[in-house]
Amino acid sequence: MTALPLSRLPLEPLPAASGPLRVALAGCGVVGGGVLPRLLDRPDIALVGVLVQSPGKVRSPDPDPELVVTDPAALLAREPDVVVDTLSDASVSLALIRAALARGVHVISASKQAVASDPDGLSALATATGATLRYSAAVGGGVPMLETVRLARTLGPVRRIEAVLNGTVNFLLNRLAAGHPFEAALAEAQAAGFAEADPSADLTGRDAAAKLFLLSRAAFGPGARLPDRVEPLGPDFTPPSSRVRQLAVADCAGGQIRLAPVAGDPLFANLPDAGNAIRITLADGRILSRAGLGAGRAPTAESVWADLTDLLTSRVGAGANGAEL
Structure with a gap:
């Protein structure tokens, strides 16, 4: 084409x-x-x-x-x-x-x-x-993230966004934490329809970075930028003993995508396989959150x-x- x-x-x-x-x-x-x-x-x-x-x-x-x-x-x-x-x-x-x-x-x-x-x-x-x-x-x-951010904007200024935005990477991190080899976990994600034949956008963090940019524009306006830091996931990643997620974080000053520990965070720590979740903190301290399936056909x-x-x-x-x- x-x-x-x-x-x-x-x-x-x-x-x-x-x-x-x-x-x-x-x-x-x-x-x-x-x-x-x-x-x-x-x-x-x-x-x-x-x-x-x-x-x-x-x-x-x-x-x-x-x-x-x-x-x-x-x-x-x-x-x-x-x-x-x-x-x-x-x-x-x-x-x-x-x-x-x-x-x-x-x-x-x-x-x-x-x-x-x-x-x-x-x-x-x-x-x-x-x-x-x-x-x-x-x-x-399947998680209405943009809609949730826009709803938050009607309630007041947004201070911070925290989210798990890539179901493929979340699936891989769950499998790696369970002891599966990286290549086997990736093949399983592809067979399940969670990962493309070329998963580079997921693994490099470009997919999550683009999503965070769109969320940041919805939350902070057209001056929002692409994340300043994007941490990739590759075969050399060794999962720590605590739960790790590909966490996307942004405020009005910028954003980043990193592999971060979330063991004490109930919203992110227990996300199943291709799960996605978002937490939006308003300037007055109120919080909106959503979670659900973030990858796959349905x-x-x-x-x-x-x-x-x-x-x-x-x-x-x-x-x-x-x-x-």
């Missing part, structure tokens, strides 16, 4: 909000495959295309061959009202998001790397064309579906708020 032709597509108005919502699905892997059956099951949704990289690949579920395209431009040529982006290639994802928003097409994305690479630009583009960009699934999987697809349900309810969305909807 190549992104080059997308910027050359002419601007066209969003189709009128009558009849089924026309939805294009970009990606049909772990997350996209979880969204696909629900799209097909709704009479108020018309699935108009499914973007894949390898059309001959065996998938479960397998989309109708007439829906399958391999070119992002061909996907947009089917004139969707909404693009659901579950692509694993961040560069293709970013180009597709930009091209869709430029046409006034709403976008729901699970790609934290794509959104985090240009949140201001994407938000401005959405506002300019009246489109909506939502990305709940990009942070926290929880991430559920977050995508929640965003799509909101669009179904509104049909038009609120492009004036851009990426903040």
Whole structure:
């Protein structure tokens, strides 16, 4: 898949909000495959295309061959009202998001790397064309982390965020603590659908860093930065006797991702396998927290579906708020 032709597509108005919502699905892997059956099951949704990289690949579920395209431009040529982006290639994802928003097409994305690479630009583009960009699934999987941060902001200034944001790493740390070899634990995570075939974004901390950046923007405003320190997890990691998590911490001054002891913290210490959790401390000392599954097909697809349900309810969305909807 190549992104080059997308910027050359002419601007066209969003189709009128009558009849089924026309939805294009970009990606049909772990997350996209979880969204696909629900799209097909709704009479108020018309699935108009499914973007894949390898059309001959065996998938479960397998989309109708007439829906399958391999070119992002061909996907947009089917004139969707909404693009659901579950692509694993961040560069293709970013180009597709930009091209869709430029046409006034709403976008729901699970790609934290794509959104985090240009949140201001994407938000401005959405506002300019009246489109909506939502990305709940990009942070926290089945845990509504962005929504929780936004709720906290309505209660008062946020002082601090602490979170476990990567279900793959959490799974690995649990297995390593139980004495499993690193490579065996990683293979198990991949077999369970918690880790991609290329797990480098998880292991280097880039995945958690992008998520923390998006949370920090929601909590502290557009001046938030990527974490200053990101600690990787590799085969040479030796688990200590106390419980360790990949802890993401941020305040208005910055953030960091580190492998930190959490033995005395009930929110983080007992997180199962692909669990994620967040604790938000307000300036007045009040605390909001959430926990749940943060990786895998079902929880991430559920977050995508929640965003799509909101669009179904509104049909038009609120492009004036851009990426903040």
